[in-house]
Amino acid sequence: MSEAAHTQAPADSGQAEVKEILRLSGYQRFIHVLVVIAFFVLAFTGIPLKFHDWAWAKMIMSVLGGYENARYLHRAGAILTFLYIILYFADVAYRFVIKREKGLFWGPDSIIPRVEDVIHVVQMVIWFLIGGKRPKIDRWAYWEKFDFFAEAWGNFALGVTGLILWFPAFFTRLLPGFAIGMSTIIHGIEASLAVCFIFFIHFFNAHLRRNKFPMDMVIVTGRMSMHEFEEDRPAELERVKKDNALFWHQVPPASPVLAKVGRMVGLILLVLGLGISVCITYSAFAEWIPRVIRFFS
Amino acid sequence: MKIQGIFYAPALTLLLPLAVWAQEPPNCLSCHGDKELKKDLGGGKNQSLFVEQKDYLQSVHGNLSCTSCHTGITANHPQDQPGKVDCGICHSQETEAYKKSIHAQVFAADPGAAPDCLRCHGTHQIQKSNTDKFKKAALDQCGQCHADYRRTYFDTYHGKVVDLGNLKNMPLCWDCHSAHEILPASDPLSNVSKERVLATCLYCHPDANVKFAQYNVHSDKFSVKNDPISFWTYLVMVLIVCFAFGLWVPHTILWFVRDWLENRKKRKGPGSNPPTETGGGA
Numbered sequence: 001m002s003e004a005a006h007t008q009a010p011a012d013s014g015q016a017e018v019k020e021i022l023r024l025s026g027y028q029r030f031i032h033v034l035v036v037i038a039f040f041v042l043a044f045t046g047i048p049l050k051f052h053d054w055a056w057a058k059m060i061m062s063v064l065g066g067y068e069n070a071r072y073l074h075r076a077g078a079i080l081t082f083l084y085i086i087l088y089f090a091d092v093a094y095r096f097v098i099k100r101e102k103g104l105f106w107g108p109d110s111i112i113p114r115v116e117d118v119i120h121v122v123q124m125v126i127w128f129l130i131g132g133k134r135p136k137i138d139r140w141a142y143w144e145k146f147d148f149f150a151e152a153w154g155n156f157a158l159g160v161t162g163l164i165l166w167f168p169a170f171f172t173r174l175l176p177g178f179a180i181g182m183s184t185i186i187h188g189i190e191a192s193l194a195v196c197f198i199f200f201i202h203f204f205n206a207h208l209r210r211n212k213f214p215m216d217m218v219i220v221t222g223r224m225s226m227h228e229f230e231e232d233r234p235a236e237l238e239r240v241k242k243d244n245a246l247f248w249h250q251v252p253p254a255s256p257v258l259a260k261v262g263r264m265v266g267l268i269l270l271v272l273g274l275g276i277s278v279c280i281t282y283s284a285f286a287e288w289i290p291r292v293i294r295f296f297s
Numbered sequence: 298m299k300i301q302g303i304f305y306a307p308a309l310t311l312l313l314p315l316a317v318w319a320q321e322p323p324n325c326l327s328c329h330g331d332k333e334l335k336k337d338l339g340g341g342k343n344q345s346l347f348v349e350q351k352d353y354l355q356s357v358h359g360n361l362s363c364t365s366c367h368t369g370i371t372a373n374h375p376q377d378q379p380g381k382v383d384c385g386i387c388h389s390q391e392t393e394a395y396k397k398s399i400h401a402q403v404f405a406a407d408p409g410a411a412p413d414c415l416r417c418h419g420t421h422q423i424q425k426s427n428t429d430k431f432k433k434a435a436l437d438q439c440g441q442c443h444a445d446y447r448r449t450y451f452d453t454y455h456g457k458v459v460d461l462g463n464l465k466n467m468p469l470c471w472d473c474h475s476a477h478e479i480l481p482a483s484d485p486l487s488n489v490s491k492e493r494v495l496a497t498c499l500y501c502h503p504d505a506n507v508k509f510a511q512y513n514v515h516s517d518k519f520s521v522k523n524d525p526i527s528f529w530t531y532l533v534m535v536l537i538v539c540f541a542f543g544l545w546v547p548h549t550i551l552w553f554v555r556d557w558l559e560n561r562k563k564r565k566g567p568g569s570n571p572p573t574e575t576g577g578g579a
Contacts, residue, residue, distance in 0.1 A: 049457045052458075053451070061462070067463050068463075129551070146545075165454070169509050176508055177508045177511030178512060178527070179512075180509075180512040181530075185534060189531075189534040189535065190534065201546070210559075
């Protein structure tokens with residue numbers, strides 16, 4: 001990881017204790033918790049408005065206790081979102097400017113896509129279709145990079161349109177009046193897309209995998225077992241071994257209480273999230289199928 | 298006895314208007330309480346003259362006598378020709394306002410094409426206009442003729458909140474268009490005309506400005522003619538959704554199938570070592 005890590009060889013503790021690989025720092029996990037809280041608050045207070053004519057939307061709204069509550073919670077969620085965006089960029093700035101971390105914006109440790117990612121996509125599709133060997137994924141898989149940039153784009157689109165809808169009178173001093181109508185359309189559809197994408201794609205990619213089901217605890221504990229590391233990140237492991245830096249990635253396991261709480265909360269959120277995504281998908285298809293039929297007949 | 302009295306008291310209160318009704322010298326309902334009572338309009342058409350007593354008593358006019366509104370009734374009834382009810386006897390302001398409206402002009406030319414008082418408010422079962430029940434009914438009443446405007450209203454934040462059950466804090470049709478003195482947007486005197494729409498917005502949005510008021514609240518995202526900007530925005534967004542899921546749904550499904558196949562192979566094969574088919578550094 002950092003340069004200092006490679007030069008100093010640490011004194012070996014000599015114990016045969018189980019070591020895990022640290023993948024996400026405490027700060028990163030903290031930001032993800034904020035993302036999860038904000039996301040759920042925003043989804044459950046906003047989506048009923050978009051699908052107002054469906055019984056499930058009216059039910060969620062009555063559970064929330066009316067639109068006034070939903071409105072305040074939604075704005076609280078928005079503030080939390082802006083907060084974690086600031087915290088994220090503060091971290092990036094700190095690591096780039098103060099710590100002078102190399103490979104933050106390029107190379108295998110960076111979240112920025114590389115040529116290798118395109119190769120991995122092709123290799124992955126080949127693996128899907130005929131089997132054989134999986135691509136040798138490095139620190140960030142291409143689907144994680146896509147998730148990251150999808151989230152970034154979603155935050156941008158929803159943040160800008162959300163602010164316009166929050167302060168329409170202020171923003172129409174700068175923008176034409178139709179910005180309000182445009183924002184309503186973009187905000188609603190982008191939000192539905194984001195919710196369904198998170199629960200149908202992100203959750204299936206990251207959590208509901210064969211060896212991780214029902215949840216990949218890495219997002220809670222920050223740690224991944226050596227075995228998982230070998231299987232999921234072979235390229236990173238090779239790279240780390242070549243640098244003799246494996247020790248710097250190894251940490252003792254997280255407390256089992258953390259994992260337990262994380263798993264429980266994660267499961268509740270998964271059920272809630274999948275529930276609202278199924279509702280959105282059902283309603284969207286029910287609205288669109290007649291439209292498409294009418295268009296072609 | 299005491300407990301029963303508690304139940305009788307409200308019931309008796311409900312019966313009070315009945316007492317007023319009963320005072321009416323010739324009891325109208327002795328004839329108009331008959332469901333079969335009809336007026337022959339000629340050409341095989343009939344108009345029912347039946348009045349449901351219960352509805353009337355529960356209406357906002359429930360404490361008025363029949364002749365308060367049906368003023369033309371004489372001793373010759375039913376041979377006389379009692380004219381139309383004039384709501385203006387009591388509601389002069391509203392009636393005068395209505396007379397200036399586009400609805401009144403159209404109604405004068407073709408009574409089927411525009412509403413008069415009764416079409417929106419009903420007749421004997423008239424409700425107070427500030428109840429949610431009346432507002433919802435009136436909203437549908439507007440929508441019967443102005444279906445597209447009703448639909449696009451529910452595309453806005455105003456309409457969505459109303460649909461979710463809050464009719465108190467959000468504007469309904471008549472809050473912007475006015476209830477009685479309703480005029481087409483092309484008329485400069487209209488509440489929603491180019492000249493006056495900002496004043497209408499300012500009523501709830503004290504910080505509104507000219508461009509804010511230019512927002513087309515009834516923009517129809519399904520009609521490229523009505524609002525090309527909304528139409529294309531909507532289409533592009535739908536395409537983004539199709540693109541995202543078109544890429545990732547097959548990806549996720551294929552991954553699942555492959556995982557399942559690999560799992561089965563491993564279970565069937567010489568199941569000894571942990572999975573290392575991914576290469577790894579071992």
